[in-house]
């Protein structure tokens with residue numbers, strides 16, 4: 001019998017509990033523990049969005065299980081076996097590859113639960129997976145991006161249309177604000193494709209949904225003392241408010257799950273800020289385990305694995 005291909009499903013990772021926030025935050029900060037104030041600030045944000053299980057934990061589990069089902073349906077049971085590998089929490093990327101090795105997997109494909117490539121985001125996941133795969137003699141290939149996959153664009157454009165309907169008669173006046181996680185501006189010097197790919201995803205969705213009033217903005221920038229890509233969503237909302245825009249639909253196209261950066265940064269922080277500037281802000285539903293999103297990922301994984309037979 002043929003050995004299955006291991007599929008490393010990679011996601012950002014989230015704490016397992018309120019007590020786990022400090023270790024998680026320290027990992028994100030490359031081993032530097034946060035100050036008491038930084039820790040309290042992050043803990044407070046989690047308290048606002050967590051009702052029991054951390055949402056990203058649940059959503060990553062659902063997505064990995066749904067990708068397994070989709071691959072079984074499309075390629076046949078036993079062809080692909082999914083493992084999780086998280087960037088900042090257990091099971092870490094290295095744990096996922098080690099689990100494959102323990103199961104006798106010789107060949108693996110990695111895919112990250114974010115559609116656009118940056119050397120600083122997806123590149124980091126893939127490098128860690130590749131390094132660990134090398135240690136175990138596993139042949140590894142990573143999906144860099146799938147930001148223009150037709151199923152992804154279709155799924156997101158449907159969500160934009162549905163989101164615009166919330167505005168009723170105000171639909172035609174509503175501006176669609178595509179957003180993604182900011183990164184340190186130094187990526188621009190490295191010719192990084194991140195910003196271009198995000199704009200390409202946004203333009204494709206706008207076209208498919210028949211939207212001509214749209215902009216792209218960054219969100220969730222970190223405080224590292226270095227400049228980050230801008231404008232930030234709050235700055236953009238302030239400007240739109242001053243220009244007389246009264247309704248905005250936010251479409252976070254670099255994220256695929258309900259998690260902190262969506263449930264807090266957009267739904268609480270940006271929404272409140274928008275209201276203070278006379279703007280009604282709504283958000284599209286996140287993809288989570290949407291069937292078309294899973295189809296896009298399964299198709300991309302199989303596309304990369306082709307030629308193995």
Ligand code: FEC
Nearest residue numbers: 012013014015028029056114121181222223224259260261
């Ligand atoms: O719900 C959750 O528990 C986790 C939500 C979460 C997601 C996420 C995605 C991305 N990040 C990206 C880049 C950075 C860079 C830094 C950074 C820092 C944080 C902190 C938290 C956090 N990120 Fe994140 N990110 C999420 C959560 N992120 C919490 C630390 C406190 C804070 O700044 O709020 C800065 C690191 C440093 O200090 O040097 C850079 C990128 C993504 C989207 C791609 C992906 O999902 O991998 C890029 C979800």
